[in-house]
Amino acid sequence: MNILMVSASGNFFGGEKVLLNLSEYFRSLDHNVEIIVPFEGEFTLEITKRNFKYHIIPIKNSFSIKAFYPFYRLVKDNNFDLIHSHGYVPNQISRIISQITDKPVVCLLHVIQDYNWENLGMKSFYYKILDRMTNALTSKIINVAVSKPVSNSAKYLKAEIIYNGVSNPDQSYDYPEKIKVFAMVGRIVNIKGIDTVLKAMKKLKDHDIKLLLYGDDITPKKKWKNKYIKYINENDLNVEMMGYIKDPQEIYSRFDVLIHASKEGHEGCPLVLIEAMIRKKLVIYSRINASKSVMKKNGIPFSTDDVTDLTDKIKEILTWEKTKIKNKIQADFDYANKRFSLNKFFKKHENIVKRLYAKKNIL
Incomplete structure (x- = not known):
């Protein structure tokens, strides 16, 4: 399977760690994985170090207008089977590309509370409207934690909660005598x-x-x-x-x-x-x-x-x-x-991807 991961940042924050962990896991299952990144940064350095192919498409810049066509061409020309997107704006654009290219899309939400829109001015209106318009286009929405808004909208958003996983380094620890x-x-x-x-x-x-x-x-x-x-x-x-x-x-x-x-x-x-x-x-x-x-x-x-x-x-x-x-x-x-088992996190994502891929090929 050809999987296209879509990142919200070129910096290496928590969401990017999750994306890279999933990419490593999918690759271990012999899937081809490539990554869209909006700009060069610590994340692209880490991607290169781990031998993933990445594409710079400015999904977070200029309201992402510049991203539509190169994103569309990338999916069509490389015959990706599934889009796996991370973050509000990447999710919105990925949903639209999914419909145009007829490819399933999984949208992962790392921030699941009501977003602080007040500092965005008129941009907030754009993001809210686009988010509402594209929700119905999503094959699957995955939330990384529980919140009331997510629980209430789970039915019509096709949402599922999968907690982020962290690997256990299995090391010995010396407990401190006193906190310092x-x-x-x-x-x-x-x-x-x-x-x-x-x-x-x-x-x-x-x-x-x-x-x-x-x-x-x-x-x-x-x-x-x-x-x-x-x-x-x-x-x-x-x-x-x-x-x-x-x-x-x-x-x-x-x-x-x-x-x-x-x-x-x-x-x-x-x-x-x-x-x-x-x-x-x-x-x-x-x-x-x-x-x-x-x-x-x-x-x-x-x-x-x-x-x-x-x-x-x-x-x-x-x-x-x-x-x-x-x-x-x-x-x-x-x-x-x-x-927060990392293995459970991987297996649940794997099952979702398999179901979407099988459903698409049956149809």
């Missing part, structure tokens, strides 16, 4: 709640703790990173910018607790939460819908954007002894290892 090092992992931007965490660190200056910030700022002139560096320096905080590091082991071996402080409306199924539990780290997270759907009753939640509540939760775990730390980490690990 915290970390945030992701983009250095305001929607990740970094301002809330830095303010909490300011309140905790008299404690012997450190915060590591992993990730990079892709905004023009790195406006958020520069803002945070200025705040860190002005308040003499024990915070270190680690930059973008690709190797998970190198990241997770350096801290005790992950802080995930994202604001509402910008997450789907945060992979970093699952990765942290699988790698036996404590997790403190903001009570946004996406994180709650992943964590259930696990981890340590705090009220979103609430500096005082976050500070109190950090103070609480600083008092924990090794036994309590170990028990909490093990309970969270057992939950994540059972619920």
Whole structure:
């Protein structure tokens, strides 16, 4: 089978990790897999390293008008059997191309809450209308987490929930005697709640703790990173910018607790939460819908954007002894290892692709 994967970004974020994992799996089943990417970036470097063929089509630029014809020609000229799309805008365009070329399309939604349209101005009107018009054209919609909007629309959207999967590195871990090092992992931007965490660190200056910030700022002139560096320096905080590091082991071996402080409306199924539990780290997270759907009753939640509540939760775990730390980490690990199996994730996607391909060929 010839499968065309469609990415929303040339940067290497959580959604791109999922896409690449699926691509590797489909290729292991002897399918030919190629990938559409909107622009060159860390993701295309990783694609090249793993010997996948990719095509630059600017699906996220200029309202994707420039993407229609090259996308159409790519599918027709290369006789792809199925389109597997990731993200709002790629999904919309992929649905239309699916109808024109008579190829089944699977649309994966990484952000399943109501999207924050208010900052998009007139663009929001365009995206909303196009999304509604093309929903009925989808062969299958896959959501990576549970939300009320998804549950309500599951019947007419042909939707299915398949939780993101994370591989278990199956390594031995040394549980910390005391909690000392915290970390945030992701983009250095305001929607990740970094301002809330830095303010909490300011309140905790008299404690012997450190915060590591992993990730990079892709905004023009790195406006958020520069803002945070200025705040860190002005308040003499024990915070270190680690930059973008690709190797998970190198990241997770350096801290005790992950802080995930994202604001509402910008997450789907945060992979970093699952990765942290699988790698036996404590997790403190903001009570946004996406994180709650992943964590259930696990981890340590705090009220979103609430500096005082976050500070109190950090103070609480600083008092924990090794036994309590170990028990909490093990309970969270057992939950994540059972619920977010990478093998289950792969098998469910494989079955969907097989059914769509068989149905198309029978017809």
